[in-house]
Amino acid sequence: MAEQTVSMPKPPSKAWRMFRSIGLLRESPVGIVGVAIIVFWAVLALFADVLAPYPPNATISPMMFPGDTDASGNMFLLGTDHLGRDILSRIIHGSRRVLILAPLATLCAYIVGIPMGLAAGYLRGRWDDVLSFIANVILSFPVLVLYVIIIATIGASAVNILIAITFASAPGIMRIVRGLVLDLRNREYVAAAQTRGESGLYIMFIEILPNARGPIIVDACLRLGYVIITIGVLGFLGLGLPPPDPDWGGMINETRQLAMTFPHMAVFPCIAISSLVLGFNLVADGLREISLRD
């Protein structure tokens, strides 16, 4: 074997390892495009106040087509809506809401779903029976039916949307985690931990969970995309956040009646939302491709 070093050298830091694993994405062109899209929207959201040409809720000149200039010389790159608000500014400001609410809701869903999945998959027995049954009941609702009923019952607000998304997504996450755990629990390092008398919590969270992170991260990206769609759909159905602050789904809902004459009012928010979802889906695909390769 190699020569012996006297003292322990410093291990590479956690931050560096994380950076390196994100760097892995560079090997997937699809993933890079995805990251670029997400970064694009993140920058817009972060610097919305600077980047948006007009205040998002200000009435300026109604019914302007893209590229039009009104009498006072204001140019509207993406036109204005029926209330005379600049669509570009509203899209830029609307990205904030999505990019805060969607990751937060996804996170909440994982915080609930992961322990459920760990318990069902690792402890098995009654835990598994009960948790799986609960998941099955919730998942037997067509998702949107569930959302519509929940929101219609408890009302539309950011917190309620968060609750609804957590409630509806956690069972799916539980199932995925459970499946991963059922595989991982038979690994010998888990047996090794058991033979040295580790507690169930330690084994679930320290021995098993870190090894499930790959598929969980891929799933999280896909789910994030889906949550963005959900928020959009709720806005579109009129169950989203109340006006006047810009909300992509809401913008489509408000202007779709005019779609026959002013299609741009709804088309641009549609493109915005689709592109963001695409970004997350591409990243998920890139990550999966890389994880399969090694």
Next chain:
Amino acid sequence: MTTNGSGGETPILECKDLCLSYFTRAGEIPAVVDFNMTLHRGGSIGLVGESGCGKSTVAMAIMRYLGSNGAIVGGQILYKGRDMAEMSEEELRQLRGSEIAMVYQEPMASLNPSLTLGRQLVEVPICHERISEKEAYDRAVQILADVNLPDPERVMASYPHQISGGQQQRVVIAMALLSNPTLLLLDEPTTALDVTVEAGIVELIGQIAEKYDTSMVYISHNLGLILETCDRVNVMYSGEAVETGTVKEVFDRMRHPYTKGLFGCIPLPGADKNERPLVPIRGQLPLPHERPRGCNFGPRCDFFQAGRCDADTIAMHNVAGEQGHKVRCLRWNEIDWASYRPEGVSTEQSEFGDRVLHVDGMRKYYELTDNSIAAMIKGNRVKYVKANERINMDAREAQTVAIVGESGCGKSTFAKVLMGLETATDGTVNFNGDELAEKSVHDRSPKQLGSLQMIFQNPFDTLNPSHSVGGQIARVIRKFGVEKDKSKVEQRVLELLDLVKLPRDFAHRRPRQLSGGQKQRIGIARAFAGRPSMVVADEPVSALDVSVAAAVTGLLMEIQRTYRTTLLFISHDLSLVRYLADRVVVMYLGHIVEQGTTDEVFAPPYHPYTEALLSAVPIADTSIEKKRIILEGNLPSVMNPPKGCVFHTRCPRKIGRVCETEAPPVVEPTPGHQVACHIPLDELKQMEPVIVMTDANKQAAEKAGAKKEAEGSPAAE
């Protein structure tokens, strides 16, 4: 096909200067370099080597099935004189399955799970010979009978998962034989099978060669199997053939240092852990893109000469006086093998101490709810899987006790009960004065946990890939309360790394940066972190290559000797058990059928099952003759074990009704040697030894001072 008009008979298969590469993102990776092989009608060639040596790649290249990233980059493969590289896809297709057929490593995976075996069989002749469905069916049934499958018609209608692994492999062999191929490629055909099943398949392969006049290429990592199946052998190392010749030449008069090293790593009957320990090959197999200049084996070779061995690529040299025996070594005729003694250190046999473990009448039954309607009506829904039945055994301080048996014999369940992952259904397990039978891990004190630890089988998941190596060892140290202080824990981690002979900076490595052998060493360090008085090792080297396994085994025994640890060594490998165990326990279907000292168990009188097991183990020594005992039938299910003696369904020495009705008595030919069998003791004592060596070597063995019961021979001089 075409025959070469001029000269003698065209070989069936000829590889000429064959070079194979895989193309990856990292660039071209040469898998096989400068490979030559000639196979004549009726001949059989073995390709042998450790993992990564390129032996399977050669087989796939012969099939022209290298995948999208593999290619022949040089040389030729000639099948009956025709260059296979120039054949069209259609020509290849007509060759595959009809002229060249293949048998694979994992029979279950090689059969389509959703088609009946019959359909998978008949399509071969239908496709190649355009015969009718009826004809094809009849022929398939005929061949299934030829490969000794009982009730071929039932097999035809079955799906792959409905028959046992050994039967599946027989079906795959039948499938290969359906169109009467000229060339048969066998890629590790018995690796996934139990040793008694393997013996049956090996016998079958021998019969085929005679009956069908088929030429064979047999790929294996097991030298013993090559001896039993082939007449020529190609030893491969790191993408090259390093030595080739007849089996006798290569096994008895090997010239290449690697071949020599390989034989030094396998526990042949003459090896003994104290007097003639195994000699591992030092260093590691180079990665394909990091092969050294000159001789690939150079950095690991005791005869390496700088400036000569690493100057240029090494060609194959003919061994003078032995036509066809070639060796890829510049110094083949300079080395004096007779005076070469590798540095295997002989040691004293440890004195055994007090009794550490006493197991008495231990049973482990698993409850299983039967959900079939029949069971519901009958009302007996709960069934028992009798995983362990009446286990009685002892182990002493510094002793190595081996538990041998094939899959399903209950050896792993026994380990689980000892470790507290399961609790015993009945009986006592006394360990250092503590009663552990009903104490699960959570009820054991840190001291109890630390003093009884385990080494696991699979190097690829024995360590948690998410945590650093040092962190995982440190956790064990803290958990068992060996050290509390942070710097002391760190110190202890480093000491443990020293103990298993790994560099200290491995503490910061991740498991995936380690090779299989290194991971197993960490597994050993982890097991010894709590200063255990007993360690259970569950097949710790079965997944490792022989040269690595020898090193890990040696390390384990060295540590055991230093700490006077009791080692419970669970294994299916009888050769290894004979080599390292002091006491052997043979298990079959949850029962102990025989136990005694190693010498007692490996010499008559045997339990009939032990006898069959011994006969089944392939031994890579040309001077050894074995009695052939092939077990018939399948391993019965633990759910529904046979009444009476559990072995009676397959026992070649069954004496009558009593075997089916009554549990066998335990007889003691000598005190401490227990055999559970109905055969009267006098009759048992008249058994012939299974393994016999020819006279010439017997003298040599006696001279070498091998113990008389071991009947060993020095590792081929």
Next chain:
Amino acid sequence: MLLFVTRRVGTMALTMIVVSILLFILLELTPGNVATKVLGPYSSEEQRRLWLEAHGYFDPIHIRYFRWLGDFIIGNFGESTRFKVPVGDVLWPRLWNTAILGFAVMVVVVPLSLTLGVLAGMKEGSKLDRSISVGSIVFTSIPEFASAVLLSAIFVFYLGLLPGTSGMASGFDLAQLVLPVMVLVLYDFGYVARMTRASMAEVMLTNYIRTAVLKGLPYRSVILKHALRNALIAPFTVIMLQINWLLSGVIVVEFFFAYKGFGALLLEASLNQDIFLIEACAMVAVFVAVGTQFAADVGYTYLNPRIRFS
């Protein structure tokens, strides 16, 4: 097998009961008084109390639950406060309309996505595979409402080829069905195609496919006889479960195109707090979902001999 089916039916029934309890409790907590909705905002306090008493609203909750459940099982879903007719009268025709829509979508999605998925999975990493994969990711990224807007903009606004609403005011009109079907297909096929691709790609890498190739079978029979049989087991389940997704999708699409279907009805009921209608719609939706799940499970078991014969 029989036992498996009966057990699945049992779980299904249990699921339905739990769902009904959940729904009942959830809607009990709904803000707004039923009586106000039925009797109108100008009814007196006394009138409402009497109405509630007459309809048994002051009985204990479990009694009311069982009464409701009993009524429900015999097909008496109660009266819709929104439409002022028995729930069944609005529900069944709407469900039929949605069934037509769903059937049309399936007819397109199944062959399309299976073909694309198999083609892509056959040669993993090929150009065809990459383009099909990326294509399906792009299409699944466009939510239904977005593709509805975009497709309307193209086919209605710019090209003027298709009608923009699908109210079917003057009887059934195939042209009005095109856009809703297109939207749903666009969103759904990508997912099924990707699952099929993954399944096919996995099968193509198995040893038994290698065995089939090395037996010398023609490539066509390797694919048709050996690969497809195993590769289509997973997509079968996915397709069955897609019906559950479709029930979500129809809400958006029917709302957008004013198609008189089940989804639009559920949305309308929810927005108007039409409790009996919500309950009925939700129960029907869950029943369809659970039923397809059941069919998927049974079908999966049947298709997979490893499970069938164990």
